[in-house]
Amino acid sequence: MKRVQFGSMALIAIALVGCGKREEVVVEKPYTVTKGEVSVSIIESGTVDAIRSVEVKPQVTGRVAKLLVDEGDQVVEGQLLAVIDPKETRLSYDQTNAQLSGAEAGVARSTIEIEQRRKTAAVALAQAEARVTQLELEVKNTPALLNAEIASAEANLRSAVADRDRIKNSAQPTQVAATKATLQESEQNLRNAKFEYERQVELEKQGYSALKNVQNAQLNVQLAQTRLENARVAMNRQEAGLEADMKRANEAVAAAETTVRRAKTNLYTVASKRAELDSARAEVLRARAGLSDPALLEKSKEQGQASVAQLRSALEDSARKLSETSIKSPLTGIVSKKMLQIGEMASGLSSFSAGSTIFKIEDRTRMRVKLAVNEIDIARLSLGMPTEVTVDAIPGEKLTGKIAKMAPARQLNAAGAEVQVGTDAVVKYEVEIVLDKSNAPLRSGMSAKCRMNVASKKDVVFLPVEYVEKKDEEFYIYLPGPPAKKGEVAKPTKQKIKVGVTSTSRYEVLGGVKAGDQIVKPTFSGPPRKGFMQMGPDDGGDDAAAKDSKK
Incomplete structure (x- = not known):
């Protein structure tokens, strides 16, 4: 029972101290306007895959007699990969x-x-x-x-x-x-x-x-x-x-x-x-x-x-099929997947059958990232736009690429409907980023984050967004007011400015303020905060922009 009373007294003491501290006048240090870079970027995540990727399928039906390569092996164009048992094809030829x-x-x-x-x-x-x-x-x-x-x-x-x-x-x-x-x-x-x-x-x-x-x-x-x-x-x-x-x-x-x-x-x-x-x-x-x-x-x-002519044509086709029991690589690359084992039945590719995939081979000398960009951002992208790519599986390394393709129509899901995000339908377009060079550890299926700078201005006057007030499509700042009497806070002066490029953290200033001027944050116009709520992080110390101005 005594411990409960002591805790209550401690809380009351803290509240009194907090109330007393709130009564002190805290003078915010002005932020000095500087010059720097203002850039607008679109960041999207996608999946890495090879531009050239093929599924190796036989032209004839038969059992797999030999598999001469395995997953991860490097192959060259024309290299023998597998052999289909030619007995049935030979019988048809005879x-x-x-x-x-x-x-x-x-x-x-x-x-x-x-x-x-x-x-x-x-x-x-x-x-x-x-x-x-x-x-x-x-x-x-x-x-x-x-x-x-x-x-x-x-x-x-x-x-x-x-x-x-x-x-x-x-x-x-x-x-x-x-x-x-x-x-x-x-x-x-x-x-x-x-x-x-x-x-x-x-x-x-x-x-x-x-x-x-x-x-x-x-x-x-x-x-x-x-x-x-x-x-x-x-x-x-x-x-x-x-x-x-x-x-x-x-x-x-x-x-x-x-x-x-x-x-x-x-x-x-x-x-x-x-x-x-x-x-x-x-x-x-x-x-x-x-x-x-x-x-x-x-x-x-x-x-x-x-x-006779028809049978000669059929004989030539049988001879072709007999030669195609030897499966060769259609390109130089790496075997990414082996789908069949020795002894399994492989269906030949024809107008009635899609055929059985024996290997998947991809050329990793040229890689790409496919993104799904929403309709708001797609209008700001263009073909050939440089892109900075980071791969989660390769931390600390940045890759570069360019936008090679932009889908002319919106992206649909497997059911033919628009892509859903939560309960809302989001219109998205497929964008393909081709990497300038392929990194050895890069693999298909890896997650990648792509940053595309759609606008960038250097050595311009800028302001952090927290120092700008927006009202009815107009932008305002607050200049420090004249010195106030002791115990009172100086009232800042509101001034209209003209802004240019806008990012999520900065405004480019085209007029109304210049480098070297000092400004303060807009006054808080919401309901007053009372009690322990006044001890939140918004009341303590300077923000990041103010710290930059100190430097």
Whole structure:
């Protein structure tokens, strides 16, 4: 209980002393106006990184077979860094090569087939044209021969009306011979068609004939078979007709009807020749149409040549990929990161895949610092402006650089919105500082502070900001007043001044005061301070500016 009373008495004593001290008049020493430098700087922090930095990715997919460098190693452009297992790429190359050989063989076969088809078509046309010529002669000469035969038959009819055996022997053999000849021709045509079909089948198996030729030959066999059956039917019909004729000849005038029948039979022979001529002419047209078959095969050959060209291109691409299983450095620099290990699968870079990064390499001979500058300060910066850079990881060393880039548009976050500081959206622009030279300890990712002097004036009259009063965009200072009576404080005189460059701590004075003049701080116009609050730091001693004036 006594200790509590003692503490209370001590506090009361201190308060009394403080109150008594406040009653003393403290005269502030005036500040002498001097000349010096007034500079305005923008200070921003950013991150150091290399200007040239690449991710080394393979062009082919495969397992990592070798890694020849590690993190921190120095590499030169073109140096072998890693090897991708070439087995899969080699297999793809061999498959494409085999496909190319097959396509080239197909083109060669088409060339041979086209030449053969041209020769066959030319021979077929020549044969058809020769057959037309022969039939035209036969059709031209047969009517005269038939007329002579009819005249002779009429003369023989008058001399041998009753000679029935002669009529039989003269009429039947000719008609039967013609029918037999047609039958034999149909049989021979069928044998020829079967032979041609078998030949086309064999050629198609060997790859020298198209399936279309086999189908045409098979159609010809069926056509010949039909004609043979028709010929046999005609033969049977003819034999039955001759028997009927002979029966009618026995009932009528055998000689006259036999002669007429023979004449009609001979006239039928002329019509048959004309039908054969029409058929031969149609065969000529078909033979001429067959001359265009090689043109169709030429198109097929062109298609094969296109496949050959495509496969050659694919083979060249496979050869390129095979050579790219050796991963080489695209630049001279240092390996900053190794992303894969031996045995891991690496995806090749393509239009469908971003590829797997094996190494990250950066050229540290040229470094930069990226800053995010707010919209108020960005307007005071310019390209090429000198910059002083300090790195937290390298204390005591100052680096220099210049502004190389200033973003034309505001900086957005990953969501596409403006950068947030607290609850307010701050408009910021990206600024890139390129260092004049790279220091050996400098690393990507280090924090750096950049100072950019946007305005600087030397050997000008300046005042510390605490000696200037600002009111309604006007600036004032206070000059020491005339000596006051004892126990009173001199009242300072307020005077308007004109200021220029303004920093956070100094004003450049353009008029209203000159170097060597003395001024005092503006009077405090806030609420009076009482009690222990009057013992704060604002009441004790001179400020830094006053200390400068003492010096």
